[in-house]
Amino acid sequence: MKKLIIVTYLFLTSVVLSAQSAFHNFGNVQIHDQGQVGFHMDVINDGTFDQNVGFTGFYSQNSLTVSGSNRPIFYDVEIDVVNDLFLEVAVGVNNFQEFINGRVFTPRDRINVSLDYLNDAPYLGENDDRYVDGYASITGQLDFSFPIGDDFRLRPARIESQAANNTARAAYFFENPNFPNFFSDSFDTANFGDLLYGISIFEFWDVDGDRETRVTLTWDTNSNIPTLVNDLEDLRVVGWDSNLEQWVNLGNTAITGDLDTGEITSDLIIPNDYVVLTFGTSNRILDADLEVFTAVSPNGDGFNDTFVIQGLAQYPDNELFVYNRWGVLVYNRKKYHEVQQTSEAFNGISEGRATIAKGELLPEGTYYYVLFANGIKDRAGYLYINR
Template sequence: MKALTHTIAILATCFFSSITGQEAFHNFGNVQIHEQGAMGFHLDVINDGTFNQNLGLTGFYNYDGRLTVSGTEKPVFYDLEIDVDDDLYLEVAVGSTNFQEFINGRVITPRDQIMISLDYDNDTPYLGANDDRHVDGYSAVTGDLDFRFPVGDDYRLRPMAVERQAATNTARGAYFFEDPNNPNFFPKGFDTATFEPTLYGVSIFEFWDLNGAIETRVTLTWDDNSNLPTLVENLEDLRVVGWDTEQNIWVNLGNTGTIGDLDGGEIISAPFTPDAYTIITFGSSSELLDGDFEVFNAVSPNGDGINDTFIIQGLIAYPDNTVEIFNRWGVKVYEKSEYHKVQETSAGFAGRSNGRATIMQDNELPVGTYYYVLKISGRKSLSGYLYINR
């Protein structure tokens, strides 16, 4: 779209100042964009005054760099469009009250400060979100309608939706494409091996943070990077799960409907109160095998004869089997048929790849969490976690 010039009413004081060599629009008084007015910012905005009674259209435009909105007070715009090649960075919350459009670039918010967000006030709708254009961090909604958060991580849009009652007292959320066992922006991890008896596994690839005090059903989305086949073979077994803040355990939040397939789709949870759960993600509720297995999921290949390879006790009873092992990004690092014959030999998994996918053969794998899938002819697969220690 065409970049805007400005038509504003300046009721107090603002000025253009030089910040690290770049001019900035600095408001420390009272600025208002009137109805039919329009203002385009091609430079940073610092708001230390009143800038929340706007009508008309506000745009952020920069075709060869980034822009930043900072200050001590939240600016609130009526219609808001974003066209910034190297992204719009928020150091203070920014609101929109009528319509918001993503034209180019993402909106980046600090993930360690959840109150700094792109806020959709009064049920503001948005347009243009995709993998290249979304909120990389936190967004919030206040209103009376169902809402789908345009959130993602890096260049990956992964929306999350809540029902209208959740928005009446503000709901806030973000998406994280990272292992919940080792999150970057939380004080501790969320052990994906600790879950209630109705669950069988929890995703190690991604999670959402949803904040809100009102009960709602939540819709989560997935794509092929979610690696759902490592959790379930069919969507009937898929569940939304949440880390219970008081119990410190993953809890089954249900499956009241799904669309799509294992490579992409959506799942709707049962009703729950978001503030009771620190984060949410995907889990499995199925009991996948009737067999009696004991899985030794710690591998410490140091030559002491203890846990040098990955062992599944009882596997000999199911000789038509295949073991696959994936890293946290869903890349297959190991595969072996008739694994019961080799699991205690040099061909068993001992923290090295065997040349599958993009991992070179005999490459020593880093310490960390991995995911195994045990396939047995005529039965559902067994999946879970294993840990490499050295």
């Protein structure tokens, strides 16, 4: 790790170090070959700062900001900013970039303000604490995995080499696509095309590009893939088609991992044809004649407010148990079919009579249900509370 305050081989004209401790370029700045610059202050670029061939580091125990009217382009870049580096203007990397500490934030409502990897520039050091929180872009000739994430979770998306010929970009959003925070339209997960039976309500990606490619998406335990499929072969990449105003099936050409972590690759698509991408299922989760809706989002919006088991009325002698991940009973009800569409249904409020206080809101996360019903075999599986 390099911590530099000495500037060597730096050609400066019209540079101001302001009273607010910012490096403000109004003219021409170049870091020459073998030059090394460490910024411990904000950078404002209103001039030319895109012919650099040396090393640039950003260092702070607090936060730093890069802003201005013009995009700076650096050669080798190291980011060690404990409380994160904020980009208010796009920043380019021409050769190599390393994450040491902190995330790189870009404004999610301004997709052209991104961390730009140029000429197939690679990166190193990404993890759940170090990634691009917002948009990253690539221009090059190789396959590329975007180092993007949200909510202290690295969630890459990958494209193939042909898609990087023209600039492609991507961002990950850990939020319900029915209620996106940074898009003017919503993406109704109840509206999907043929060969689909359900759409994730937990997350989505915005992948942009005008070249045909396969897109690979990743999941972790917070993706709650078991709420969509029991068998990964039924999982699909899906995209929101703004012309049809529905989710469409984008295929499953390769898949690795298990229900907790893994990745899935789509058919060949043009990313710009779809506003956002996420996961869907090509098969209903069925138990005998029962359809189990395993996502519960008790926020009064009319989407999955209660835990529903469709077809349960056929087996009226039934009893439902819901447990948290530590095996503590949080809900129990006989004849659940009579209450599952009412306020007495399981809606993320504890009804446990022992260690979990009755009436308390249960935290977001994965829970387990057990269903006993006379006439069919016992059932058990995952369900997920999303608030």
